[in-house]
Amino acid sequence: MIVRYERPYSHAAHWARRLARIAFAIFALSLLAHRFGPLTTPHFLALALLSGAFALVGVVLATIGLARLWQVAAVGGIASLSALVYAAAPLGFLGFGAVQYLRRPTIYDVTTDAVTPPPWIRVPAAERSWLARNPTVTPQDREAQIVAYPGLTGRRYDGALDRVFQGVRKVVGETRIATTAELGVENARADFEDLAVRPGAGVDTNGEPDVIPVPAARPAPDTDGALPGRLSSDIVLQGEWRTLIVGFRFDVLIRLREEAETTFVDLRVASRYGAHDLGMGAAFAEEFLRALDAELLGIAGG
Numbered sequence: 453m454i455v456r457y458e459r460p461y462s463h464a465a466h467w468a469r470r471l472a473r474i475a476f477a478i479f480a481l482s483l484l485a486h487r488f489g490p491l492t493t494p495h496f497l498a499l500a501l502l503s504g505a506f507a508l509v510g511v512v513l514a515t516i517g518l519a520r521l522w523q524v525a526a527v528g529g530i531a532s533l534s535a536l537v538y539a540a541a542p543l544g545f546l547g548f549g550a551v552q553y554l555r556r557p558t559i560y561d562v563t564t565d566a567v568t569p570p571p572w573i574r575v576p577a578a579e580r581s582w583l584a585r586n587p588t589v590t591p592q593d594r595e596a597q598i599v600a601y602p603g604l605t606g607r608r609y610d611g612a613l614d615r616v617f618q619g620v621r622k623v624v625g626e627t628r629i630a631t632t633a634e635l636g637v638e639n640a641r642a643d644f645e646d647l648a649v650r651p652g653a654g655v656d657t658n659g660e661p662d663v664i665p666v667p668a669a670r671p672a673p674d675t676d677g678a679l680p681g682r683l684s685s686d687i688v689l690q691g692e693w694r695t696l697i698v699g700f701r702f703d704v705l706i707r708l709r710e711e712a713e714t715t716f717v718d719l720r721v722a723s724r725y726g727a728h729d730l731g732m733g734a735a736f737a738e739e740f741l742r743a744l745d746a747e748l749l750g751i752a753g754g
Contacts, residue, residue: 465517465528465535472510472538479503479542487699493725494581504546507539514539552730557596560585561722562733564606564741566594568681570707570720573633573690578724585727601734606718607741608711609748614640616715617687617708619747627740629691629704636687639710685710693721693736701725702733704740717744 482499485491491499517532563569569589597604609616617640624631682688687708694701701724709716721737723729 460520460524460526462517462520462526462528462531464513464520465526465531468510468513468517468535469531469538470510471506471513472535475503475506475510475542476538478506479545483698487697492579492581493700494579494583497583500542500546503542507542510535510539511543549730553728556728556731557600558728559589559593559596559600560727560729560733561589561593561720562597562601562604562729562737563594563718563720564604564737565681565707565718565720566598569594570688570705570718571681572703572705572720573635573688576703576722576724581725583726597734601738604734604737606716607744608714608716610714611748613687613708613710613715616717616748619744620689620706620708620717623740623743623747624689624691624706626743627693627736628696629693631689631691633690634688635682636685639685639687682707683709695732700732702729702736704736717741 478499482491482496482503486493486496514532514535517526517528517535520526521529521532561569617637689706691704692701693704703722703724705720707718707720709718719737719740721729721733723733
């Protein structure tokens, strides 16, 4: 007499695979729509949380399926492992975000000049959503930034404004910043024009200078419409930067200021949505400044 052993069937394992597949599909499609399509960040994060909920339930059911496999050799081991693989992407994304949320301060705007931050040319405007935040950056936010990112400071270069501006332009392109507004660019062009010497300029037909220079006191800096943080001689570039994979949007402002024989560069980075940038703003600012240091190697003054 032949005895056939019938293995029990684990419904939990197979439901785990179905739910994990749904979670992965929601996450993958919403990620593509956010990075390359019209899906906004609040909607993407809402869908990511939904996919995370499906994935979490799938992991719980997959655990039950593996336990049943170990205890009674229930059919469903492959389904449980498949569920864990599908659930890894949405849960990994949300888990990394949760860790950054707990480790980093709750700020969305960082700058290399916490005293007089570079003012926006066009104030970034984000649609109201469930990602609510205080539109005004408070002194407490700046203090939190200084504590969390003490090394985030501006750069002083021993070079003329036009030379540093060339380097900034190049790094802007290399870091994928799409320029949306600019002010004071003519200040760099004026430096180029000053280098051109017209034939016979400053000398009359008798060989004597037609203009005798008279020493004068250096004029006080001309403020730009009494707006704190900006002088009329500054060069200011504003643009938009997006993270490479997910496509989170950040507004970026770069201020160049000529001081004596040096040029000072400040940076401001703000996330478009939410009250927490998960540390990405400071990370990008440091990346940009390192690239600028490398581009202007030899004239950095600290």
